[in-house]
Amino acid sequence: MYSVELRTLTKEFSRLFRKRSIIAVEDVSLNIGKGEIFGLLGPNGAGKTTIVKMICGLIRPTRGEILINGQRLDRNRHALTRIGAVLEGSRNSLWPMTVRQNLTYFGHLKHVHGRVLKERCDALLSLFQLEQKRDDVVRNLSKGMKQKLAIVLAFIADPDLILLDEPTLGLDVHGARLVKESIVRLARLENKTVLLTTHQLDLVEEICDRVAIIHKGRLIALDSTEKLCNDFGREYYDVKLQGRPDTVVLKDLPIFRDVEVVHADAEKEECLIRLVMDREDSLFEAIEVLRRDGIRILSMTKVEPKLEDIFVKMVDA
Amino acid sequence: MPERIVNVVYVLYAEILREFITLRRYFIEALSGLVMVYILFMGFFFAGQGFTGHVASQAYHSADLAHRTVGFILWLFALNSVGHFSNAIRDESNIGVLEQVALTPSGLIVDMWGRAVGRTIVDCMMIGLVLITIIITTGISLGLPVLPVGCVFILTLLGLYGLGFFFGGLALIFKRLGSVTVVVRFGFLILTGAITPIENFPSWLQFICKTLPMTEGLKILRLLMVDGKPFSFVLESGDFLILLVNSTLYITVGLISFMYLERIAKHKGLLGVY
Numbered sequence: 135m136y137s138v139e140l141r142t143l144t145k146e147f148s149r150l151f152r153k154r155s156i157i158a159v160e161d162v163s164l165n166i167g168k169g170e171i172f173g174l175l176g177p178n179g180a181g182k183t184t185i186v187k188m189i190c191g192l193i194r195p196t197r198g199e200i201l202i203n204g205q206r207l208d209r210n211r212h213a214l215t216r217i218g219a220v221l222e223g224s225r226n227s228l229w230p231m232t233v234r235q236n237l238t239y240f241g242h243l244k245h246v247h248g249r250v251l252k253e254r255c256d257a258l259l260s261l262f263q264l265e266q267k268r269d270d271v272v273r274n275l276s277k278g279m280k281q282k283l284a285i286v287l288a289f290i291a292d293p294d295l296i297l298l299d300e301p302t303l304g305l306d307v308h309g310a311r312l313v314k315e316s317i318v319r320l321a322r323l324e325n326k327t328v329l330l331t332t333h334q335l336d337l338v339e340e341i342c343d344r345v346a347i348i349h350k351g352r353l354i355a356l357d358s359t360e361k362l363c364n365d366f367g368r369e370y371y372d373v374k375l376q377g378r379p380d381t382v383v384l385k386d387l388p389i390f391r392d393v394e395v396v397h398a399d400a401e402k403e404e405c406l407i408r409l410v411m412d413r414e415d416s417l418f419e420a421i422e423v424l425r426r427d428g429i430r431i432l433s434m435t436k437v438e439p440k441l442e443d444i445f446v447k448m449v450d451a
Numbered sequence: 452m453p454e455r456i457v458n459v460v461y462v463l464y465a466e467i468l469r470e471f472i473t474l475r476r477y478f479i480e481a482l483s484g485l486v487m488v489y490i491l492f493m494g495f496f497f498a499g500q501g502f503t504g505h506v507a508s509q510a511y512h513s514a515d516l517a518h519r520t521v522g523f524i525l526w527l528f529a530l531n532s533v534g535h536f537s538n539a540i541r542d543e544s545n546i547g548v549l550e551q552v553a554l555t556p557s558g559l560i561v562d563m564w565g566r567a568v569g570r571t572i573v574d575c576m577m578i579g580l581v582l583i584t585i586i587i588t589t590g591i592s593l594g595l596p597v598l599p600v601g602c603v604f605i606l607t608l609l610g611l612y613g614l615g616f617f618f619g620g621l622a623l624i625f626k627r628l629g630s631v632t633v634v635v636r637f638g639f640l641i642l643t644g645a646i647t648p649i650e651n652f653p654s655w656l657q658f659i660c661k662t663l664p665m666t667e668g669l670k671i672l673r674l675l676m677v678d679g680k681p682f683s684f685v686l687e688s689g690d691f692l693i694l695l696v697n698s699t700l701y702i703t704v705g706l707i708s709f710m711y712l713e714r715i716a717k718h719k720g721l722l723g724v725y
Contacts, residue, residue, distance in 0.1 A: 147720060158720075184720065192550055193720040214556045221723065225547025230476045231469070242465035243555040243562065245458045271476075287551070 135204045137295055137327035138166040138189060143198035145184050145351075158184045160351040161198075166344075168294070169325040171318070173342035173359070175335065177449055181351040182331040183221075186297050189329070190219050202295060215245055218288035219297040226284040229273040233264060233283055236272060237290055244291035251290075258286045261316055278309040285313060289320065295327045296320075302337060314341060335442040349449050362444055370410040370437050371417065372396065376430035377403055404432065462557050466565030470573045481577060488581055492523050495646055496589060517591045517677040520582070522645030522669055525607065527578045528571075529639050529665050532611040534632040535570050536563055536619025536709075541626055544725035553722055559713055560706070563619060567612050599675055599682035603691070606698045607668025613701030614664055620705075620712030624721055643669055664701045667694040 145159040159181040166172045176182045187193040189200055191207045191214065199206065202213045220226060227236045234255065241251040259265045262282045272280060281304060288296055301317065302310040318341050321328045332338060338345055339359055347355040355362060398405040409420055424431060474481055496516060543549035553559050586593065614635070622628050640646060642656075643665040649657050660666055671690050674680040685691045716722050 145720075187550075187720065187723070190554055192553060192717060192722050194714075194717045211558065212556055214554060217554065219551075219554055221547065221550055226551050228469070228548060229546065231472055235468075235472055239465050239469055240551065240555075242461040243552065243557065245461070245556055247457075247461050 135168075136165040136201070137168045137170070137203060138164075138329065139199075139201040139204075140164050140185070140189070141199040141201075143185065143188060143200065144196050145181075145188060145193065146196045157351050159188070159195075159348075162348070162351075162353045163198075164346055164353065164356055166327055166329060168327055169321060170343050171321050171328045171330065171341050173338035173345040174329060174331040174348060175333075175338060175345060175445055176331075176348035180348045182348055183299060184351075185348070186219070186221070186299060186329065186331060189295075190214070190217050190297055192221075215291055216294045217297065218291060218293035218295070219299075220284045220288045220301060221297075221299050225280075227272050227280065227287060230271065232269050232271055233259070233275075234268045236283065236287060240287050241290050246291050254290060254292060258289055261319075262286050263312060278305045281305055282309065282313060285316070292324075293326070295329070298328060298330045298332075300332050300334075301330065302332070302334060310337075317341065335445055347445060347448055354448055355444075370408050371420075372406060372408055372435045372437055373420075373424075374404060374406050374432040374434070375424070376432055377405065408437075458557060459561055462555075462561050463565040463568050466562065467569040467572060470566070470569035474573055474577075485577060485581055488527060489584055492520075492581070492585060493588075495519055495523065514677060516589060517593060518673055519646055520585055520589075520591060521593070521673050521676055522643070524578060524582050524585075525665060525669050525672060526640050526643070526645040527581070528574055528608060529611050529643070530636050531570055531574050532567070532608055533615050533618065533636050533639070535566065536615045537622035537628045537632055539563075539566060540619055540622040541628070544626055544723070547723070547725075550723045553713075560709060563616065563709070567615070571608060593676045594679055596675055596682065599685070600672065603668055603671045603675065603685075603694065606694050607665060607672075610664030610668070610694075610698035610701040613698070613703070613705030616702070616705030616709040620709035623709075623712050623716040624719075626725060639663065639665055642666075645669065662697070664697060667697055 141163055143159055143162045144157070146155040146157050148155040162181075162185060174182045174185065184193060188195050189202070189207075191211075194208075203216065205213050207213050228239065231239065237255045237258075238251065241247070241254070246254060256265075259268055262285065264279070264282060264286065267275060267279060272283060275283065281301070285298070285301060288298070296317075298317070302313050305313060314337065317328055317330075320326050330338065330342060342359055344356070344358050345362060346353055396406045396408050409416075421431070496519070540549060543552065552562050555562065585591070618628055618632050618635075621631075642649070642660045643663050644660065645665075649660040649666065652660060667690060671685050671694060674685055674690070675682065682691075
């Protein structure tokens, strides 16, 4: 059984006095397995947040079906105890109350009480390094601390499924790393399913098992991060050569899919070219061609394909 | 106790606690609000004496003031109960908490009940303080047969919260209802007979006034607390039945409209809009 199943999910927003409605999400079908960290990517307005809000029941789909642990949310409201969500970053908490009061308040609303609630609070505050701030009023916390508290609140009822919308946005490097590590640890150790929407592609690349790319409401790619990079990413080399680009004859390099002069330094008589590879052995052919033409290779760096490149390429396409 | 009931009790507890924490955090604001309310009442008190300085007989004046006091105090409860949900929904949309509350297994409607209970408890303390101050400074005396007054008070509040649920539902869609609820709430001061008898109004307006959720409750409270009538009198006259029907209608319509408007808000994706 999957943790989340979306079946031909569609959301149209009708507009007052207008005949045409806006299609925010169209026929999206995907499954997210238990314990999986799943990334949902897409440009602004792609429909990511609408999908997340439909999964947690805050927006009703126009068509299609959502199953959480095999159960339809609209028929079993108790399934909500199994979902935690951070929907708008550092918001989501009550700023006039202290950290501990917020945890107690949301714990009770999510049906966690007594000793269980206390133990859960202590564990989460310790995990997210917020013990020292437990009696601080939320208003006085930094943005990063508020962000961490919002994530802690999402975990308070020990949910199976966590929906995180931009969880590390606005955090400093240390804070972002801590949040990232905590998400991974909770997902791996406690077998939590995490659905992450973000613009930080390096975060997705680093922690997500699979990625879905949404564009204009439609699912345009769905696979493991690694496979997407392999299938769609362009493997290339940055090669620093002796000589100016006009003197360095690149016409002899048609074996490459693309040859691009990235940087040229006229004073030093150096240039940096980017060779996009079609095949692994193209590199040896390139070295051979350059050697034959008497061009000196100063350095050569292999650049791994990045999710960002794939994302841009797919959305542009 | 069944788990479901335990969970609802904890939701109520959480909301009551939250009301007290907010009260403590903004104590100065709450206190200054009380002072303002007291000054407002004293304005009504002196207004009752007229510009000419003519004062009716002491007995008449004392009874009149007692009527006004009961009307004013009940109106203070109406002021909070009618607009409490819509204000909370507007504010919590702004701070991103509304969606988190809507995400809880009990849902918005149970949570709103919790807020109603919490608000009422805090109001009883704060408005009670105003009432005690009024009694001390004006020397009026009010009867307090606890059980009948409690029943009538709770029934009246139920009707008022019915209207509150309706406005809360509208706030889920339109977010800012400020002026509408202010007009309604201050309209109550006049139209429910809180400071002036509705018998002076034209008959068509009297009819409208009698359908409002506070009017009948206020009438009965005055009978019990000022005129010293026994509860049996209220039962036999049919006033209590009218209140029961009126409040039941208001709370039923209020809850149904809230649920319907919440459904529309979810359909249109408006819960998180601010």
